[in-house]
Amino acid sequence: MKILVAVKRVIDYNVQIRVKEDGSGVVTDNVKMSTNPPDDNAIEEAVKIKEAGKASEIIAITVGEEKAQETVRKALAVGADRGIHVKVDNILEPLAVSKILKKIVEKENPDLVFMGKQAIDDDCNQTGQMLAAHLNWPQATFASKIEVKENSLEVTREVDEGLETIEVNTPAIVTCDLRLNEPRYASLPNIMKAKKKPIEQINASDLGVDTNPRIEHIKIEEPPKRKAGIKVASVEELVQKLKNEAKVI
């Protein structure tokens, strides 16, 4: 069984975002970038399935600018076998990314495609479901547990009401939630080994996919700031303030 895992390079989750003054976007120069957190869970799960002897090959793929390759390299260091980097110059919408991934799936014929449920930059939560739609494959989103069966997966999904379990026949798309597993760190020898693993580079423009943006970003701005609060000295004062000043209890 072959697993394709899609990863995205985003601003690190610990970085405090700064909005550009001209309203054109957020500052990314000299800002720490890393792999989108739930994409790490996606890689980890694929590696675990391979270690359990149920997968033969893991391919890590990213769609992005030159430096996005770092995310693929990181995936190789934790256990992916080879990488694919689809090069684009601008930021693509999930619809365009899903069309690119479809082309790669048609070429590579994986049995499973894993990715994070959502990227923490645009917070769209679309790509996996869109890819599933293009391929007419079943989708299992927000996965917190995956059991590999013969020709199917049993997936537990985190939903608003609690947990839901579905069974999807393979080939299938799974989008991974943060509690699916605990992503491992790459060991130094594995980081060295990963440098020798192949990453195929493909220009998005060679795939014959329409990647033109459909959505115009008119303005990016800072959200309204909360006005500064106060510190209270005691529980008693807190309760009085809530009762008499804020009038919420």
Next chain:
Amino acid sequence: MSVLLIAEHNNKEVKPFTLNAITAASQIDQDLHVLLIGSKADDVAKSLSEVPLVKKVLHIDHEIYENYIAENYTAAILKHADKYSHIICSANTFGKNLMPRVAALLDISQVSDIIKVISPDTFLRPIYAGNAFATVKSNDEKKCVTIRPTSFEAAETTGGSAEIEKIDAADQTENTKFINREEIKSDRPELGTARIVISGGRGLQSGENFKLITDVADKLNAAIGASRAAVDAGYITNEHQVGQTGKVVVPDLYIAVGISGAIQHLAGMKESKVIVAINKDGEAPIFSVADYGLEADLFEALPQFLEELNKLNTIQK
């Protein structure tokens, strides 16, 4: 052209967030039709028809829709999509799972999780966990939009009398099977719609200690939330998680206990009207968004808090 809203329900009742999405959808276009896809959900059809903002209810009734499966819903929606300018649903796990599948098959770039309708093609949406707001204009002819429910009031549920039109089911997928759903039943208000939320974080140190939170929640008739750290540590189950990848809550009062205030947690609660933080680390980022901060050991503060609440003659419920 009219707009089509996809209802979330359990074949007995409309889920509350659908009512918030109805409000948003009616701001896009008043000719609002609701699509109900279900099995023996006549009661749901009736209650949707009584929502004054709804002009028409399209009801697909078939046993294949007894459980919500995105693939089956998508096929049903696509059968009727061409008559509508917008397809809309709530941006909770229901809509997030469903809408991109619909959008992709219509070749539409979806606008996710909007918090404001500026015009029928222009919307405001948070990005980077709410640390930036983007004004976006969709240039697709038809639009797929998901609504952040807590940013819109719930629609009135009585007084309307919309027509209910029965329409045909679509084909069923062979490749996805529903197995079960573990719903945690609780007498407490729902996290997403509660007037008061009290949340615990890693500072609670164990699942047992969450009792300190539940005692206060009982007193205030509050919903119980949690930080990702507390859920990851197994102190409490996932449906309590508040944050960028959990639930977004906008209660009148949010009480954060033993929560440091990571960016991703703030994303889920910082629009709350009044925020209280109780934390022993005076430098914790949670204090930067708190209206009232109490620097204290939660194991002393929570029992005292309960005691002070008990002294009050009345508590708003």
